[in-house]
Amino acid sequence: MVYNVLMLMSRVCCLLPHRALLKLGKWLGILYFLLIKKQRRLAIKHMMLSLKIEEDEAKKLVRKSFINMGRNFFEVLYMPALNKKNFTKYIEIDHLERMKDALAEKHGVVVLTGHVGNWEWLSSSFTMNDLPVTAIAKPQPNMDYTNALNDLRATNNVEIFSSGGSELLSAAKALKKGKILGFLQDQDGGPGGAFIDFLGRPASTPMGAAVFAKKFNSPILPCFILRKPDGTHKVIIKEVLRYEDTGDSDKDLYNLTYKMSKILEQVILENPTQWLWFQKRWNTTVEQQKQKRHIVKTEVKG
DSSP: OHHHHHHHHHHHHTTSOHHHHHHHHHHHHHHHHHHOHHHHHHHHHHHHHHHTOOHHHHHHHHHHHHHHHHHHHHHHHTGGGOOTTTGGGTEEEEOHHHHHHHHTTSSOEEEEEOSBSOHHHHHHHHHTTTOOEEEEEOOOSSHHHHHHHHHHHHTTTEEEEETTSSHHHHHHHHHHTTOEEEEETTSOOOTTSEEEEETTEEEEEOOHHHHHHHHHTOOEEEEEEEEOTTSOEEEEEOOOBOOOOOSOHHHHHHHHHHHHHHHHHHHHHHOGGGBOTTSOTTOSOGGGOOOOOOOOOOOOOO
């Protein structure tokens, strides 16, 4: 039922001009801000702690972030209407040559990004330039929503590996084939993550991006998509990062993860209304930390 409703909404959205989606998204975001108290309160709390601001200022910024989220929702539904002829009206890419140069190394590219701006359109910006994109994504609590989202991504030729299955093998094969592999680095890394201060508080940080970069000698490109004042987007591709081998793999992986975390943190601080502040980013406490060697054990053949 949910799947059918979302796909019907998508067909309707694809008939509308982009400016209409922005207006609808604004009102959806305001409605969500007013009605969904739990996420609103959590977002305000996180913003106050991280940005060291008062509640009134945090409320204003969180309201803007919810509006951006509402616009993202309708733009995701609009993805089947994106094509190579029209996408440049909505998405500008800065330093695309960095991505092409990294892919030319033939070791795949690990993309560092987060829940910033319309991250779903970040993948589309690359596929519209005929670049092969894959990503690991957590299934949503509602599988109908997950299936609809994956089908919408597929219209833009984005290959998704759902976590909880054989995603590590699939991701490894993607890099081995020289594809882009995206990692959302702003999720809770659980007890096995690297504990790094993120926006002023210790947070368990996933080490997958660093681990894969090490195993496959893949360059890492920090890439973010930011909404501009006119409602369109700009993709920022920062300078390449690489795994530096000093002989202490745990230390090297931690240091690389630290660098990536700080890059993401800076993007959020510069664009606080474009991040999902109600994420459970700080769920895992330092006391829950588990020490382990971070090694990709997946063997890839062929």
